[in-house]
Each structure stands twice: as structure tokens, then as C-alpha cells.
Amino acid sequence: MSGVLGVDSGGSGLRAVLAVKDGQDEDRATAPLKSGEPVRTGPRGIDAGHLVAQLVPMARQLMADAGIATLRTVTVGAAGYTSLGDSLRADLPSALARELGVRRLALAADGVTAYVGALGQQPGAVVAAGTGLIAIGTDLASWHRADGWGHLLGDNGSGAWIGRAGLDAALRAHDGRSGGSAPLLARGEAMFGPAGTWPGQLYPRTDRPAVLASFAPEVAACADGDPVAADILAEAARHIADAARAVCPTSGEVSGEVQVALTGGLFKMGDPLLVPLRAALTDRLPYARQVPAAGDPLAGAVRIAVDLAEDRLTLPREEDMLYVIGEPPALETTAPKTPTP
Template sequence: MRPSDSGPPGSGPPSGPPGDAAPISGPPVRRRAAPGDAAAGGPGFVAVDSGGSGLRVVVGTAGRGPLARSASGEPVRTGSRGLDPGHLMEQLVPMARGLAAEAGVGRLDTAVIGAAGLAGLGDALRAELPAALARALGVRRVALAADAVTAYVGALGPRPGVVVAAGTGLIAVGTDLTGWRRADGWGHLLGDCGGGAWIGRAGLEAALRFHDGRAGGSGRLLELAEEVFGPAASLPGRLYPRTDRAAVLASFAPRVAECADGDAVAADILRAAARHMADSAAAICPETGPGRGGRAGRAPGRDAGEQLVAFTGGLLNLGDPLLVPLAEELAKRLPGARRTAAEGDPLHGAVRIATDLTTDSFTLPSDEKMLCVTSPAGEGDVGIPEAHTQHFRQKWM
């Protein structure tokens, strides 16, 4: 799942709401700082958001914030070992070196990699990246975070609460600052209920229902589906072979929202999506979600009525057709929770983690799959394995 696929590619909604750190959002920074100027801000960091549309990379210092940024349009490959650390390094290392030179940052001390799929597909990254980044960039600390965690930190910072990241997929993440909880994020085949791919698939199903003459169909959605994809009968052949099927499905979500005002079927789809989003938030709030084995117990010193909840991601750009029912469904499921605006996006979260690590003010809990911090020597949450693959070792070690 790509919670930080903060909007269906090519569908219109941009990635999550901009935050306060302007250099991260918008056009690439092209400011060249003098080496001494950057050095005055302390050791440098590189922060990365790795998602379905490629890498976004920021270099900066704790004292001066983000100084330069760049992006690639190529997502990290996924293979039999999960996310490919060699492919990530091939893209990241030249970008980081170039940005550090541009910003006048002489030494990179910390690297933070926020990666989509890290929890389930990140074993090779956790095993190989810390030592490889130390060798290639000279960093002393490496944090590997699921993009849901960087989305959380970007939205709320190091505060207890719940964040629902809604883009192509959907995941809810919460922390009481002693551990992490999650709901959904299981991918478009098994979950991501209420996300962009889920909405798009439901809209296309309604289109095909109308095409067949079955109940629950929508003529307007059929018109839009054929406008985008061609004849309805060709949809399976166009969708099923695609490796980016989730993104293609999600690209239809804005069309569902487009006709929701005058189409009851489309409106019901968005109402159901809002219900799923609220359900995921409630599942990880203290004393509201049953969880498995009662894992969603009360956070120390807090009660359910004090729970902070934020929503982030490009799906929110669908506007009132989604946001109005979302507010209503959230009020039903979490009547005492306090909803707050997201401060920033996953890249802001990666920068925040990097800044806190650089200044030794990092307070977030570690998690084997979702957030681990290590040093090249192996101190911290993850050790370095005895051997890597031959190609990776020869190139990066």
C-alpha cells in the first residue's frame, strides 16, 4: 500500500497538504549556500520520501532547515527480496551528493529514509542500507521508517494521536509515544478500504453494473468510465495486466467525486469510503478499537476523548463530496476526539525525524517493522548482517 502515494497519479489531486517548511514543497530549491554558512547550522542530514512516484530528497542542517531538494520520477523496484536497496542507492547517492554540494553542506551526519512498503517488503533495506549509506555518504545514523510513520510525523509531529493517510491506498497509524499501532494498509487487493484505489474500483464496478443492467449501477459513472478507459467490455483487458493497477484504479476516484452531487450511487461510494476511513481511525484510538488481543488499550495518561486525529494525503483533495461525510462519520465513531489539521506531508515528517536525530531530541518509539534507527557499527534497533548480495556488496560496501 502506498499511503504516501498521496494522490492517484495523473488524477489531479496533488500530494498531501503543504506544511510550513516551504523549501520542501513547490519548486526545487536552487539556493547555493557558502560552506561556512551551512556549517554554521550544524551537521547535515538527508531526508527521503520514497513512494510510487519516485524519490523526493532534501538536504539540510538542523540549524538552518532544508537547504536543497530534488526528485526522481522512478519508484524503487520491488523484487523477490522486496524493496531493492541497490536501486534505491543508485538513485539516492548521486542526488544526495549533488544536493549537499549545492547547499554547501560539507558533512552528512544523518539519513532518514521514509519508504512505502517498508513494513512488509523492507527486510533487505533494513539489512543493507545502514552500512551502505555510511560508506557512500559518511552518515553516522540511519533511520528507516514506513511512509505511514513519516506521514504521521509530518502531520502531528512527536505527539500522541492518530493519523489517517489517504492516497492511492489507506492506512491509519497511531502512537502513545511508547509504541505504534496501525489499521489497514494491506494493499488494494486485501484492504486499503476507503483509499483512492478502493473508490475508483467501486466506481468502475457501478459503471459495469449499469452496463449489465444489474442493481446498483450508475449511468453517469459508465459514461465517465468509457470516456477515460474506452468501451466497458475492454476494462478487464486494460486493467488486469497492469503492474500499476492500484494507481490506475485510483485515477478514477476524482471522476466518482465529480458526479457525486447528482448521482446517488457515486455519493454512496464516497459515504462508504468516509465510513471506512473513520473505522480505521477508531480502530487504533484508545478504548475504541477492539484490535486483536486488546492491543488498542488506553494510552497512558490519556482518554479517548482527548485523542488527536489528523487526515493527510491527496485523497482529501476530492473535496466536500468526501470531506462532508467524513466529518459526519468521524463524529459518530469518535465523538470526543479532537480533529486537527495536518502540519505537513511525509517529506516534512522525514525532515522532522532527521532534525530531531541530529539534535539528539528524538523521542518517537522504535518498531522492528515501522521505525528503526541504527548506526553503521550496528548500535540501535537493527544490526548489520554478515553478508550482502554479491552485486550490492561490490558496488556499495
């Protein structure tokens, strides 16, 4: 027996799932294993050595539990891969070949695995949002991305953005400026203490985006009775819809066949965000069909690994989005010319 491995590397750690064929030749996924430590970044970007140190024991345990000796393919989806993936591309293929015998490997941006988890291999757009936010789209010829620039330069409409806007409104109320929200001030002081202490608590922290995002549910909780909170979520919805429109294939204006999906923890806020967001998507993308995401980024990593193993992966190959090592001969003309480890 052999299997394929899907890996999701994000801000909360590393998750891995093994898929194996059952008696009916269907792919059956194991329960995921998770590390408690995010993969480090360094001068060369995402630290391939740190990822390997965490992943190899997890993979070996999954393989032993499933009774398999070899892996047909592995897909690693990583947060930050688009701009920080040099070390992974240079070092991960040989390391996984040496440690696990892997010969076919796909390295992907986490936005790509989120896309595939949500929509599979079809044209459309996916917005993946939690603490941060990125939109990914494809017409199956190339990838398109919007935002994902982090909480200082972008991630508009994300959890960190909503939380920061909520705290801004709270401080406006504290100061007596226009645009303030007394309900948000009360909730902010319940979470963080007196408003005057907030800068000292927030500015020095390395996990500042997550702390800001932790206040986003408080904004949603106030939205029903507080117009300031409702306006923050309505503006977030417009930002999210704008990102989706920026990456959605325009071919759908004629064919009407493209889909748009939302994935990530931000959308667990429910109606306070989703009602204005659905309206904004209908306004900006009237030709796209809004559908629920079929799965999460880890499911997308498994799907890519399965499709690669069975030579049916047709998604665009781009070094900083979806990079495949060990392509079958029929696809080598479109794959990066990197020697197989």
C-alpha cells in the same frame, strides 16, 4: 556546516530534502530533489542497492549546493518497509556510511513519516491515503497500524477502492442490474472507451491500482447529483474512519488530548469525501480532535532526522516501523542491537 537528510521513497519515485542550520540556528530545508523511478522490490524486499544508486547522487548534489561536507543523520521513509524492509535494514547502513559518511540512520515505514509530518511527536492517529490507504497511531509507547494491505486485500476507502466501486456501479448500469449509475457509466466510457473493453484494459496491467484510482475523481464529480456516487463516497468515509478508530489511542477517551489528521492526495477530492468523512470521524472518535496535517511524509522524514540529530527523538522504536542505527548511549537500551557501521 553539517546537515540532515530526509528521504521519501514511494510509488512515484524518490524525493530527498536537506535541512541545514541557518545563522539563527534554525533548520532551513532545501527544495526537494526527485527521481523519476520508483525503487524496485525483489526477493529480499525493497532493493537497497537501487535506492542507494538513486539517492547518493541526489544527496551529493544537495550537499554541494548547500556547501556542507557531512550529514549528521539521514531518515529514509519507504513505502512497503513494514513487510519488505529486510534488505534496507541489512544493507543500507553500511552503504550510506561508505558513500556519504552517515553514522546515524533512521529507517521508517512511510506511514510513520506521514504520521510525524502530520502530527509530530504526540499521541494520535493519522490516515495516509492516495491510491492506497493506511492508518497509523501511537500512544508514544508503541505503534499501531490498520489496513495498508493493498488493493486486492484491503486499502478500503482509498482511491483505488473508490475507483473500483465507481466502475462496478458503471458496469451495473451497463448490464441493467440494480445499484447501477448511468452518470458513472458515461464517465467511465469517456475515460476508457466501451464498457466491454474494460477488463482487457485493466486486468493485465501491473499499475492497476493507479488506473483504478484515476477514476475516483469522476466518482466525486458525480456525487452531487448521483445518489450511487454519493453512497460510494459515504462508504469510503466509513472505512477511513474505522481505520482511524482502530489505531487511535484509547487514552484519549479520558484525557481528550489525542489528535487525528488526514494526509495524502485522496483528500484533495474536497467536500464530496470530506463532509461525510468528518461526520464519520466525529461519530467513531468523539474524543479525538480533528486537525489539519502540518506537513507531508517528506516533511516527516526531515523532522525525524532533525530530532534524531539533536537527541530528542522519543517515538517508539520497532524494527518494522521505526528502526534507528547509531543511537546515542542514553537510548541504546531501547534501540535494536545492531552494530554501528
